[in-house]
Amino acid sequence: MTTKNEPGKTYLMQGNEAIVRGALEGGVHFASSYPGSPSSQVLGMLGHIAEDQGFRAEWSTNETTALQSCMGASFANGRAICIVKQNGLLFHGDTIHCGALGGVKGGLVIVSSDDPDSHSSTNEFDSRHMAVSANIPMLEPASVQETKDMIPYAFELSEELEQMVLVRVTTRICHGRGSVTLGEIPEKRPFTPIGLWDRMVGINWLHGFLLEKLERAREAFEVSPFNHYTGKEDADKLIITGGTGMKYVQEALEEYGADGEVGVLSLGCLWPLPEKLILKHLSKASKVLVVEEVDPFLEEHISAIAGKARLNVEIQGRADLIPSIGELNPEVVFKAVREYLGVEPKCCGEGCPAIEGVNIPARELTFCAGCPHRASFFILKQALRQEGHKGVVMGDIGCYTMAGQRAGQYGYHFMSCMGSGISAAEGLGQLTNYGFDQPVVSLCGDSTFFHSVVPGLINAKMNEANILHIVLDNSATAMTGFQPHPGTGQTAMGFETEKISITALCESLGCRVWRADPFDVEETKNLICKLIGMKGLKVLILEQPCATLAAKTREKKKVWVDTDICRGSNCGCDGYCSRVWGCPGNIWDFEKNCAAIDEVVCVGCGACASICPSGAIKVEGGDAK
């Protein structure tokens, strides 16, 4: 991402870079975030340039603290940006509502990135409902250029209204690339002292002002350049799009030669909706198609506008022509546009020669080669089975969420949102005092521990929970790309800070804490068996650095299969190493009919040597880790 002040010059940029550039051109003073795909990279990039560019960028322990920090920076008329994913925005819940009631001083922009189709999420929640609920203005870019342009505009709007502004983006914007013509990077504006009677207080008597701000936003949105109309004037057929919908629709209309007869209204200002602008086009149309990511948000609000105006217009979209779940893509939009227009397929539909016969094998999500989580869940499953199948495992959010699949031996029974595992376990574990007779185990990673498990742990301690809580400490926020967290001793801007010890924190709460190495398979299994049998709150910290992180610093040991010892298909286990253990480094040599190590993929942890029933896997030096 360029930090050069070259207005008018065009660069190829990724959407996430455009957010960074937009923040820079918006004169940002403070940026904070908790990582979450698809916008995880944004704060990392901001952190890199922050010192040079004279602003503060930081990773927060969670999204709520991130937004609250931004509110503090805004109080002194600083411009603040908070970057989250859809779950992070939901985690904001209370803060965003109370914050909206109190309003802001310096511009405060929240960028929330949605993940339609949940490529790297557990859900495809739609951020847009939050703007409606909290009564704040919301924008959504349709291109990478617009993404960059919208951020400085959002700062301006935020200050004009004294209200935080939400910018919603989606995966294809964040990860897509496009040409971006740069604007000017302004001088950093000085802060304003907070006077004796200055206030940022969220209190109900401001409710009326809150709604009034929204109406002022609506007026601005009626004439905003972020809403575009193209195609035939006064069109009978009108397609309304939000976000990525515009590009897909343009392509489809060109394909079917219908770009002249159809009107396309692309909305960049999503809340409050510019009703007059919409009505102007809606009143001429008899048939409307709405194309947007995830929920039928525009579709329903526009239906309400049409209903209030008593228009006789048919409105289609996610309710019928487009599947009600999943991401937009050319296939989906082409099919919807075709059915909307009543034309025959030309390409990219069923039977299209371009895509017929293309058979890409499905690949399941799995842990990386050498991942300590694989060992942890392997051990946990063995321990629970040994104890008679009875233990219930409450999972959480992180790389280890994949343990719900084969990668982790289908390792947990419960998984919800971040931080939920320990508290759900606490509630379930309490029932052991009332006749429920299954041991309860909860899990979390180190980053999730700091994010939202700590209050749950305190709750568990206070209520004398009967659970085993396991912290899968891999010293990293691995899932999203190794962003610093309180346990790493690093910050977004590259400064060192004092590490917070999970063990010390737990012990300070009076918890009994054990520590073990998941690569010591037998020893750790016996410890888990012992802890499961003990009453009360037990905390076990399984320590082993993330394999991807360790691969950078740890010397790679040579791991190989002794083909004289490997029993091949006579193992009776159908490839215990390559299939059940399932590390991508463990492969099967179909020619020799025996196990093998993929030397390129293997990180040399040697953990598989301890699980081979024949002892055929050898490690240089003879020891795992």
Add this chain to the structure above:
Amino acid sequence: MYCILELERKVVDTGICTNCGACQGMCPYWKSFEGRTFVDYDCDRAEGRCKYFCPRMPADLDALREKLFGADGCEIIPEIGPFRGLYLTRAADPEIRKNAQHGGTMTALVELALKEGLIDAAVLSKAAAAADGTLDPAGCLVTDPAEVRNCSGSSFQIPPTLAVLNEALAADEYKQIGVVGTPCKVLAVAKMKAKPYEDNDNHADNIGLVFGLFCGWGLDWNGLAELGDAAHVDILPSKYHRMDMDDRQVDLDDVLPLVRNACKYCDDMTAEFADLSVGGARSSEGWDVDQGWNQLIVRTEKGQKLIDLAREKGVLEFRSFGDEEAEAAALEKIMRASASKREKALKL
């Protein structure tokens, strides 16, 4: 259905698993812990040896008997299975008798079979005391005749001995592996010998002499611990209604609740699928005389050869029943006892 799930649901979950170990030692998934068999990975094979070897999975026992004993020409007695003869015996060596159950016949015979090369290895159960003083029996593979004596005596628990047999068979190192086992284990071994799973017989031809143990029931893993430690345990004839643990006498009513649930469904007292079966003597002369003696059912020609050899070498002492009438009465007594176990199992 996946064979692991089928076995788990039909045998483990229903509580009829005896923990014999027949499903273990072939793959990494079936394991045993404190007398409990469990599987720690839901393997997705449709067919597997575990399912076919399990003595508690349904099988056509008549067909199995015909396959294994049909050519032998022995008499088949409905109550006690294939039969060639009944003997009262004990080990000639008093050192064996000192630590053995009853007369030490089994120890003497296995030792002999190894010495004479009738078998080249033996899979036995070792009732050795664990470090914490509790009995912690486990299977073991013995090739040195001198080690057989370490496995004398019974703890009345069921360790997964056959896991050791399966491992030994898979290694294909020994070609005549003898096995000593309770009726459940002997039935599993019989299933193995019949090679029920065509894809993989686990070198079943390497199974040698099968030594059966009479069995009324086994105890829960922790059952003995609840009754207190003992180096030697014995159950007296039914009229005494007691179990002796070293010098202590325990009322059988205190013992029966600790019987392994799976054993209540067992209908085989004399290990009918063995080459020979050994139990405590129960002659008409009464306990005072029988104490320290075994009764022995010989079933197959192979079994008979070993007994003849034992007589020839003076390894066993033989006690006469007295007359033919007394011998018939002793046989009648075993048949009644065996039929009674079968009846109880079927009534449950």
